[in-house]
Amino acid sequence: MNIFKVDKRSEDLINSLVVVWEKSVRATHLFLSEDEILNIKEYVPQALSGVENLIVAEDNNNLVGFMGIEKESLEMLFIAPEEFGKGLGKELIKLGIKSYLVKKVAVNEQNPKAKGFYEHMGFKVYKRTEVDEQGNPYPLLYMKL
Numbered sequence: 001m002n003i004f005k006v007d008k009r010s011e012d013l014i015n016s017l018v019v020v021w022e023k024s025v026r027a028t029h030l031f032l033s034e035d036e037i038l039n040i041k042e043y044v045p046q047a048l049s050g051v052e053n054l055i056v057a058e059d060n061n062n063l064v065g066f067m068g069i070e071k072e073s074l075e076m077l078f079i080a081p082e083e084f085g086k087g088l089g090k091e092l093i094k095l096g097i098k099s100y101l102v103k104k105v106a107v108n109e110q111n112p113k114a115k116g117f118y119e120h121m122g123f124k125v126y127k128r129t130e131v132d133e134q135g136n137p138y139p140l141l142y143m144k145l
Contacts, residue, residue, distance in 0.1 A: 024078040031110040074105040109139040
């Protein structure tokens with residue numbers, strides 16, 4: 001497994017990361033409809049291109065996960081489903097905390113596995129909203145170390 005920060009964000013890289021994002025979301029965000037996934041997917045390339053720090057994980061030259069960090073906040077963490085349960089998420093979070101001073105994350109309340117993962121990594125809920133950042137009816141849990 002190779003984990004590294006990406007500075008040059010080519011169109012091919014962004015497209016490959018969108019594929020990882022979509023596979024991960026389809027496996028974990030079961031509360032989203034097909035239309036909602038496709039709508040959100042339109043904004044993913046912009047988010048990947050604009051996030052301050054983009055760290056990717058590849059295995060045998062295949063992209064299998066990534067995280068985006070803005071200041072001290074984990075803005076995105078997505079792992080390909082075939083890598084679930086193998087410790088990649090934990091490795092990425094540890095790197096984020098150590099090298100990028102990650103202290104906060106927001107997680108969908110309807111994604112209890114993600115909430116449990118972050119709790120296992122030491123994060124605690126400090127705030128809840130009824131809607132997500134786009135105003136959709138998906139409560140967010142704000143967590144911090």
